Amino acid sequence: MAVIEYIEAIRLAMKEEMERDGSVFVLGEDVGKKGGVFGTTKGLYQQFGEERAIDTPLAESAIAGVAIGAAMVGMRPVAEMQYSDFMFPATNQIISEAAKIRYRSNNDWDCPIVIRAPIGGGIFGGLYHSQCPESVFFGTPGLKIVAPATAYDAKGLLKAAIRDPDPVLFFENKKCYRLISDEVPDEDYIVPIGKANVMREGSDITVIGYSMPLHFAMQAAEELARDEGVEAHILDLRTIQPLDREAILEAAAKTGKVLIIHEDNKTGGVGAEVAAMIAEELLYDLDAPIRRLCGPDIPAMAINPPGEKHFLLNKEKVKSAMLELARY
Amino acid sequence: MAKQIVEVTMPQLGESLVSATIDQWLKQPGDSVDMYEPLCELITDKVNAELPSTVKGTLVKILAGAGETIEVGAAICLVETEAEAEDTPAATSAPTIQQPVQSQTNARPTGVAAAAAAGFDANAPMRARYSPAVQRIAAERGIDLGLVTGTGEGGRITRKDVLEYKPGAAAQSRVAPAAPIRAPRIAETSDLPTVVVEGATAPGREYYIDVTPIRNTIAKNMRQSMNEIPHAWTMIEVDLTNLVQLRSKLKDDFMKNEGINLTYMPFLMNAVVSAIKEFPIMNSVWATDKITVKRDINISMAVGTEGSVLTPVIRNADQKNIVGLAHEINDLAKRTREGKLKLNDVQGGTFTLNNTGTFGSVLSYPIINFPQAAILTFEAIVKRPVVIGDMIGVRSMVNLCLSFDHRILDGVICGMFHQRIKAILESYNMDTKLY
Numbered sequence: 001m002a003v004i005e006y007i008e009a010i011r012l013a014m015k016e017e018m019e020r021d022g023s024v025f026v027l028g029e030d031v032g033k034k035g036g037v038f039g040t041t042k043g044l045y046q047q048f049g050e051e052r053a054i055d056t057p058l059a060e061s062a063i064a065g066v067a068i069g070a071a072m073v074g075m076r077p078v079a080e081m082q083y084s085d086f087m088f089p090a091t092n093q094i095i096s097e098a099a100k101i102r103y104r105s106n107n108d109w110d111c112p113i114v115i116r117a118p119i120g121g122g123i124f125g126g127l128y129h130s131q132c133p134e135s136v137f138f139g140t141p142g143l144k145i146v147a148p149a150t151a152y153d154a155k156g157l158l159k160a161a162i163r164d165p166d167p168v169l170f171f172e173n174k175k176c177y178r179l180i181s182d183e184v185p186d187e188d189y190i191v192p193i194g195k196a197n198v199m200r201e202g203s204d205i206t207v208i209g210y211s212m213p214l215h216f217a218m219q220a221a222e223e224l225a226r227d228e229g230v231e232a233h234i235l236d237l238r239t240i241q242p243l244d245r246e247a248i249l250e251a252a253a254k255t256g257k258v259l260i261i262h263e264d265n266k267t268g269g270v271g272a273e274v275a276a277m278i279a280e281e282l283l284y285d286l287d288a289p290i291r292r293l294c295g296p297d298i299p300a301m302a303i304n305p306p307g308e309k310h311f312l313l314n315k316e317k318v319k320s321a322m323l324e325l326a327r328y
Numbered sequence: 329m330a331k332q333i334v335e336v337t338m339p340q341l342g343e344s345l346v347s348a349t350i351d352q353w354l355k356q357p358g359d360s361v362d363m364y365e366p367l368c369e370l371i372t373d374k375v376n377a378e379l380p381s382t383v384k385g386t387l388v389k390i391l392a393g394a395g396e397t398i399e400v401g402a403a404i405c406l407v408e409t410e411a412e413a414e415d416t417p418a419a420t421s422a423p424t425i426q427q428p429v430q431s432q433t434n435a436r437p438t439g440v441a442a443a444a445a446a447g448f449d450a451n452a453p454m455r456a457r458y459s460p461a462v463q464r465i466a467a468e469r470g471i472d473l474g475l476v477t478g479t480g481e482g483g484r485i486t487r488k489d490v491l492e493y494k495p496g497a498a499a500q501s502r503v504a505p506a507a508p509i510r511a512p513r514i515a516e517t518s519d520l521p522t523v524v525v526e527g528a529t530a531p532g533r534e535y536y537i538d539v540t541p542i543r544n545t546i547a548k549n550m551r552q553s554m555n556e557i558p559h560a561w562t563m564i565e566v567d568l569t570n571l572v573q574l575r576s577k578l579k580d581d582f583m584k585n586e587g588i589n590l591t592y593m594p595f596l597m598n599a600v601v602s603a604i605k606e607f608p609i610m611n612s613v614w615a616t617d618k619i620t621v622k623r624d625i626n627i628s629m630a631v632g633t634e635g636s637v638l639t640p641v642i643r644n645a646d647q648k649n650i651v652g653l654a655h656e657i658n659d660l661a662k663r664t665r666e667g668k669l670k671l672n673d674v675q676g677g678t679f680t681l682n683n684t685g686t687f688g689s690v691l692s693y694p695i696i697n698f699p700q701a702a703i704l705t706f707e708a709i710v711k712r713p714v715v716i717g718d719m720i721g722v723r724s725m726v727n728l729c730l731s732f733d734h735r736i737l738d739g740v741i742c743g744m745f746h747q748r749i750k751a752i753l754e755s756y757n758m759d760t761k762l763y
Contacts, residue, residue, distance in 0.1 A: 204488070256461040256487045287461040287487035320401070328481045 004184050007177035009151035010040055010116070013158035014078060016188065018048055021076060024162055027054040028063055028080030028116075037082055038118065038177060064090035064115065068098050068167075071113040076162055084117035084171065085131045098167040099142030114161045118174035119147070120212055120263055122312055126303030132264035132295070137169055138241055138273070144193055145241040147171040149214045151182045153238055156191030164193060173212045180215065194239045196247035202231035205325050206251045208274055209261040210237040213313045217261060220319035230326040240270045245277060252278045256287030257325050261318060266294035288328045293321045331410070333453040333482060334383045335403040341372050341671055348372045349397045349541055350404065355387045361407055368394075368404070373545045375638075375669045385409040388453070406453070452483020461487040471495070542636045553698035557614070560734040561693055563727055564746045568709055571595060571756045572724045578762060586651065593629075593683055594653035596706050599752035601625055601645045604679060607745045611678045612701045614735050628677030628697055629657060631664040632687075638664050639697055641677040650762050685709060685726070694731045702732040702742070704749075 004012070018024045025048070026041055032055035035042030045053035056063050060081055067077035081087040087094075094115065101111045121130030137143055144166060148154040154172060161168035199214060200221055207217045214236050221232040235251040237243065252258045258278055260271035271292040278290055293313060295301075301311045341348055351369040355361055366378035367387070389406040392398050455478055458466075462485055466473050469490075476493045478485040539547070575590055582590040604610050604625055612621040625646045628639035640660040645653065663669050680697040685708035694703045707727040714723040728749060732742050 256459070284460045284464040287459040328484065328486070 001183045001185055003181050004151055005178055006148075006151045006154050006172070006180040007038060007040055009155035009184055010158055010172055011042060011044075012184075013155045013162070014041065015044060015047070017076075017078075017159055017162045018044065018052060020188075021162075023074060024076040024078065025052040025054065025070075026078045026080065027056050027067060029056055029058055029082045031055065031080050036080065038174065040116075040172075040177075041080065060086055060088075060090040061093055064093035064098070064113075067113045067115070068093060068101075068111055071098075071111045071167075072101065072109055076112055076114075078114045078116060078162060081115060081117035083125075083129050083131075083174075084119045084133050085128045087115075087117050087133060088136070090115075091136065094137065094143070094167070094169070095140050099140050102166065103142060110165055111167050112165050113167050114158070114164075114170055115167070116158075116170045116172060118177075119171045120173045120175050121301045121308060122175040122212075124303060124305070124308065125301075126308075127300040130301040130308075132171075132262070134171060134240060134262075134264050135269050138270055140241075142167070143241060144168040144239065145171065146193060146239045147173070147211045148191075148238060149173070149176065149180070149211050149236055151180060152184050153191050153197070153236070155184055156189055157193065157238065159188075160190040160193050163190065168193065171211070175212050176215075191238065194242050194244055196244035196251075197236045197238055198234070198247075198251065199236050200232060200234040202233035202255070204230045204232065204255055205257045205259060205322055206233045206235065206255045207259045207261060207318075207322060208235045208237065208248060208251060208271075210240055210270070211263065213261045213263055213318065216313055216315040216318040217322070219315045220322055223319060224322060224326070228323060228326070230323065232322055232326075237270070237274075243270075243273065243277065248274055248277055249281055252282055253285040256285050257328065258286075258288075258290045259321055259325050260290070260292045260294075261313060261321075262294050263313060264295055265297050266292055267297050269294055288325060291321065291325055293318060331385075331408055333388060334385070334407050334409055336367065336379075336382055336405050336407055337403050338370075338398045338400050339379070340400050341370070341377060347397050347399045348377075350392055350394050351376065352394045353390060354378070357387050357389055359387050361385060361387050371541050372671075373541050375671055375674055376542075376667045377670065379404075381407065383407050383409050408453075452478065454478070454480065454482030454484035457484055459484075459487065462490050465490045540635070542638075546636060549698050550695055553696050557696050557698065558734045559696060559731050560737075560739070560742075561729065561731050562739065562742055562746065563691065563729045564750055566726050566728055566750045566753050567714065567723050568592075568726050568753060569724045570758070571753060572709065574756050574758055574760055577758060582654075582762070586654065588654060588658045590654060591657070592706070592709070593657050593681075594650045595753065595756065596683075596749075597627055597629075597642070597645060597653050597657070597681060598650050599749045600679070600681060600704060601627065602752055603745050603748040605646060606748055607741060609737065609741060610702055610732075610745055612736055613678075613699045614701070614733055619736055622678045624676075624678065626676050626678045628680040628700070629660060630680060630682035630697075631661050633665055638669065638674060639677060639680060640664055640669055640673045641675065643676065680704070681706065684729075690727055692729055694729065696731050696733060700733075701736045702730060705729040 014026060026044055030037055031041040032045040032050060032053045035045065041053060063079050067079040070077045081090065098111045098113060101109050119132045134145065134147065137145060144164065146157045146161060146168060148157050158170055161170050199218060209217060214234065217234050221234060224230040224232060233251055233254050235247060260274050262269055262271055264270065271294055275290045275292060295311055302308055338348060348370040351371045353368045354366050361367065361381045361384065363384045364380040367381050368379050370377050370379050385407045387405060388408045391406065392404045398404055458473060465487065471490060471493055473485055476485050476489055479489055480486040571592065575592065579590045608621055611625055612619050624644055627642045627645040629642060630637055630639050642653065642656050642660065648656065660673065677697065677700065679700055680703040682694055682703060682705045684692045684705045688708050690707045690710060692705050692707065694705050696703050705728065707729065709724050709726045711722055712725045713720050714725060728746065730742055730746060
């Protein structure tokens, strides 16, 4: 087992899958020679050549469309959107084509594509480099959406996504790229899509989330355990579509006090669905109103540091929400 | 719409402040409070401020008495917000829902023997609000919730409380309820102690004065300035005869037109700012491996009150004329004496002026307002016989004293700076126009 960075886990997943299966290839803006603007596809062009690490024009709709076409005739494309903010020109391809091909063709065709897109802020990227577009795709049947928080999950989920017979959106958090490192086994493994993971056991409050904000919750949980005697139970959804209903209900019932956190805006976000699920099934286990701590409902993350700080979650914000819920 | 109890917390009064002391409460339990109405007065290291209410309602309970220092974010009082609708729905079958939260003296659940509830905090506003989980578990196990101690917010019975409840413990809990997660602070409204014990240990011969936060800050800054900055000192004499005449000519009209007294300070400040423009190094800070020269000229102005001295700041003083400076000086001095400075008023100064002449001094050795580079005092204007050419005349003279950071500044530059101020002040004459 080696401790590696989140970004390296993603790179290794692609590299190993390309070695394992000749039909796997990557395409996107600058993913070839340059190895991606973040360096996620570094070395793939050199190892596999220009036909399996394809530099595309700046046209996201074409990237998704080409990938969908290739997938329909048996390839396993991994398409990169340079930033998830640039993904919207491709939404028609993703939502109206990729998500619906299997259903529309009565199972004659399928579309095993992976679309990778970096989400999230905190890098002073402002409006066009900080968005969390999960809620745009969330609630589209036919799509699977994963959003790992750790290097282990990033590698395992990307491998699972590449092997999955249907379209998977892989939302990697760009703030995690070099900030988060953890142990990743040397041997081949996958993290099954649709399975949440308990990151921390506790009996006082339940925190449910995905991607970067979970790290704030983990740090806050340690401090709360030390200073306040509050033990938080933390559930990483890992896959946000389909949601792991069983795991969510089990985690919520464990304490009866639920806080849902994510960086995407509050209204219409993944948290809304999680809250609804709990409200539908667990009324008699609830000991407090379900709470959500999310990005504010404003059009964009500001590029100025105070504006960005205001928008983003951080350990302090998460901690005070957790403590408030624990005291309720 | 049910009434709701809201906590008012200590706000972050400044980037670096982590706590503030409550000076006195302006509202008492039972008083109605409007949005933004001052609840209490706060003392911080930097300024005194009033704490505006963040909600409209009735003050229910004071959690921190006068004199207590409270961390930012901690609750200081409970306010019950107004009901939004006049007519609440008619009584439902669940007795707990209609239990009025606003009743301070009778907040315990209905139908509970008085003896059983006697041990609980009768003021707890959430005592009778049961969550679905609590109700389910209580029903399954046949637990009388009136006997369970609530450790949640506002005395609420949490799911954990019911799960861990043992019927046998009832009698015991009646006598000594388990400590809630957060022990309620007792609101003792003792005044902020200023002068305490007289002659307790040394009979009658000495007494003690508590150090207020502002006194403490002054002490800290003065000590830091003297410890870190190698002070040097110099003084010059300036002939203000013309300026004195100019002022007496203008002051009545000025009062009529502007509504404030025309003092010498705006003239001096104007001269100092012009001189700083010529010698920007005077407007700098020692930063160990470099010197930071500030482009903004923000003049700190020492204003004394009986108990302290504060240095409110006139921002971008170089962009204001004498009339503008006069207004701003007047406003800041007034607000300082009334204790109404905001944090912003005392931050960001780059050079300090002290009008020591107001208390009759003709010579003083000021301590630099850390971390600035220099401080200038304006002493009392006195008539003195002065030799001019070969004659002796009676002139209105003033001393300007300058303490400077000798790491940044030397005698030559300070001499030139001083001379420049002198030249400007002596160039005012009866023809000088204010507008």
